[in-house]
Amino acid sequence: MGLNPLTSEERSRAVSKATAARARRAEAKSALKAGTLGLDELFEQAMADEALARLKVTEMLESFHGIGPVRxxxxxxxxxxxxxxxxxxxxxxxxxxxxxxLEAQ
Structure with missing residues (x-):
C-alpha cells in the first residue's frame, strides 16, 4: 500500500511545515546551549509545540556543552x-x- 500522491501545493505546504519545525527545534537547541532555556521550560513547551515534541532526546543532550553523541x-x-x-x-x-x-553536572 503506497502513499497517496501529493499535489504540488500540498507538497510545498508540507515542505514549509517541515522547514519551520526544523527551525523551531534548532532555535530551542541554541537556547539550551546558551543557557537561556532550561530543561523544565523545554519540557513544558514540548507539551504544546508539536515541533519540540518531536525533538530527539539525544539531540537535546548534544546541545549541552561537553556532551557529544557518545556521551x-x-x-x-x-x-x-x-x-x-x-x-x-x-x-x-x-x-x-x-x-x-544535568543539574548535578
Missing part, C-alpha cells in the same frame, strides 16, 4: 532511557531523572 548515549543508558526516544515519549520520571542528572 549522550551513555547518559541515556545510565538513566534507562531508549536512545530512540523523543521529548514527547518521555515519562515524568524520565524527565525528572534527566533534569537531576
Amino acid at each position: 549522550s548515549l551513555a547518559i541515556l543508558d545510565q538513566l534507562g532511557i531508549a536512545p530512540s526516544r523523543r521529548l514527547r515519549g518521555l515519562g515524568i520520571h524520565q524527565r525528572r531523572a534527566l533534569i537531576d542528572f
Whole structure:
C-alpha cells in the first residue's frame, strides 16, 4: 500500500511545515546551549509545540556543552532511557531523572 500522491501545493505546504519545525527545534537547541532555556521550560513547551515534541532526546543532550553523541548515549543508558526516544515519549520520571542528572553536572 503506497502513499497517496501529493499535489504540488500540498507538497510545498508540507515542505514549509517541515522547514519551520526544523527551525523551531534548532532555535530551542541554541537556547539550551546558551543557557537561556532550561530543561523544565523545554519540557513544558514540548507539551504544546508539536515541533519540540518531536525533538530527539539525544539531540537535546548534544546541545549541552561537553556532551557529544557518545556521551549522550551513555547518559541515556545510565538513566534507562531508549536512545530512540523523543521529548514527547518521555515519562515524568524520565524527565525528572534527566533534569537531576544535568543539574548535578
